[in-house]
Amino acid sequence: MTSFSDSALLALHREIVAIPSVSGNEDQLCTFLCNWLAAKGVKTERLGNTLYAVTGTSGPLVCFNSHLDTVPPAAGKVAGDIDVSKPGVVTGLGSNDAKASVAAMIAAFLRLRETSAHIVLTLVDREETGGRGAEALMPELRARGLWPDFAIIGEPTNLDIAIAQKGLLILELVAKGEACHAAHRHALGVDNAIRNIARDLTAIDDALTAGVLGKPHPLLGEITVEPTMINGGTARNVNPASANCFFDIRVNPTPTPAEITERLRKYVKNGELKIFSERLQPYEVDSEHPFVAAALRAARAVNSEAKTFGSRGLSDLVFFRGIPAVKAGPGITERSHTPDEFVLESEIIKGACFFENVVREASNI
Numbered sequence: 573m574t575s576f577s578d579s580a581l582l583a584l585h586r587e588i589v590a591i592p593s594v595s596g597n598e599d600q601l602c603t604f605l606c607n608w609l610a611a612k613g614v615k616t617e618r619l620g621n622t623l624y625a626v627t628g629t630s631g632p633l634v635c636f637n638s639h640l641d642t643v644p645p646a647a648g649k650v651a652g653d654i655d656v657s658k659p660g661v662v663t664g665l666g667s668n669d670a671k672a673s674v675a676a677m678i679a680a681f682l683r684l685r686e687t688s689a690h691i692v693l694t695l696v697d698r699e700e701t702g703g704r705g706a707e708a709l710m711p712e713l714r715a716r717g718l719w720p721d722f723a724i725i726g727e728p729t730n731l732d733i734a735i736a737q738k739g740l741l742i743l744e745l746v747a748k749g750e751a752c753h754a755a756h757r758h759a760l761g762v763d764n765a766i767r768n769i770a771r772d773l774t775a776i777d778d779a780l781t782a783g784v785l786g787k788p789h790p791l792l793g794e795i796t797v798e799p800t801m802i803n804g805g806t807a808r809n810v811n812p813a814s815a816n817c818f819f820d821i822r823v824n825p826t827p828t829p830a831e832i833t834e835r836l837r838k839y840v841k842n843g844e845l846k847i848f849s850e851r852l853q854p855y856e857v858d859s860e861h862p863f864v865a866a867a868l869r870a871a872r873a874v875n876s877e878a879k880t881f882g883s884r885g886l887s888d889l890v891f892f893r894g895i896p897a898v899k900a901g902p903g904i905t906e907r908s909h910t911p912d913e914f915v916l917e918s919e920i921i922k923g924a925c926f927f928e929n930v931v932r933e934a935s936n937i
């Protein structure tokens with residue numbers, strides 16, 4: 573077997589950026605990669621538009637995970653359009669998030685196939701729309717005896733190592749009133765749902781200012797609570813019978829979603845506060861875990877300034893709770909989801925070295 577070259581890696585990256593894969597439409601890219609890997613002698617398994625492949629038998633099983641999908645293109649842009657007119661730069665939707673990691677992980681997987689290192693490469697669909705791809709993959713890995721010892725989630729972090737990640741809790745506040753003519757509400761002495769929800773919103777805000785959710789996390793900072801959608805009323809001259817408001821809450825490992833809800837409920841006097849979704853949980857790995865040290869050494873071998881950090885953004889790391897895992901990869905998160913998303917080819921090449929180093933470093937744990 574000949575080693576997979578950097579130029580072959582960059583050619584693969586260009587090919588996959590040129591294949592549109594907006595979330596929910598990953599079929600073409602998944603099929604391309606299954607065929608491409610088959611031509612290299614790699615057998616893949618497919619679960620919808622998620623693919624996975626295994627190599628090696630010895631040492632800890634390391635999972636490479638990244639996502640095939642992208643967000644929709646910005647106005648005036650077309651998914652799959654690629655611009656390589658600037659030397660060393662690839663511009664196109666998904667070039668950075670996360671096709672740089674996808675290509676670099678495939679390169680590391682092929683290079684390590686020449687050793688006996690045990691790796692499961694997992695490239696999933698639907699990450700950008702809530703993670704249903706990774707969520708479906710995890711029980712499949714367990715059933716196949718492929719539950720990872722360690723995992724690395726390939727996302728653009730400039731090879732910094734995310735060891736904690738915020739989760740998302742969505743709460744819904746519902747307030748009631750009684751429908752009647754607006755002119756008669758006062759005389760009838762009934763409640764107005766919009767006034768009720770406004771009072772509760774103000775009370776929650778005051779409680780947050782007073783620090784009801786506790787101290788900031790050392791890596792993740794404050795829990796953020798933002799009312800993001802509000803609805804109420806049916807006509808300009810009708811006293812509103814109901815109103816509701818959603819809160820986007822970016823949570824830390826503690827307090828738990830149930831504790832947060834309980835603490836805020838104490839301030840809700842007029843309506844009812846309900847958990848709408850707690851599916852996307854926060855993640856944290858012990859900063860002293862040997863896999864964190866291994867990942868950091870691997871990153872510093874290609875970028876001496878690499879460091880650990882806590883990430884505010886969601887990723888499929890959510891679904892790796894219970895497995896020592898980190899989020900790291902080539903590219904820069906601020907370029908993601910922008911109209912002129914790009915990645916440097918030098919970043920992709922370093923990324924492949926980094927993923928290869930992670931496995932080598934982890935083999936001694």
Ligand SMILES: [Zn+2]
Pocket residue numbers: 639669670699727728
């Ligand atoms: Zn991503």
